[in-house]
Amino acid sequence: MFIRAFRRVAGADRSAAFMHEYAIAEALVEQIERVAREHPGCTVRSAVVAIGGLRRIVPDILRFGFEIAAADSAAAGADLVIEHVPIRFRCNGCNAESVVDEAIYLCPACGSGDVTALSGDELMLKSVDIEDGQDSGSPEHP
């Protein structure tokens, strides 16, 4: 059913890309439900997720998938706040560290393509904002 809805907004040829985002959305909803269970009767207002540039997530598609995955769950109606984590890499030739937005691995200092990614692979639920007068929960909370 969600694929039909997706075709309406983005075209059938992108449904494979959507499945990638949807799987992530489902995992996020699961984590949010775990937090919500610790606060019975609460309403989840928003959730913040940090996603590295290497994940190649399309934020709008992830938000759309989240809306569908969250339906009938504790996360229904919650805003998904997506924090972009830039890609950092170190050049193995000259040791320079660089930060880029796209996954392009060429050292700006020496032009070498021999680089090691330091960050950008993040996919982490950072916080969940719930409405019951309590402060934010965390997925790591015992």
Ligand SMILES: [Zn+2]
């Ligand atoms: Zn270099």
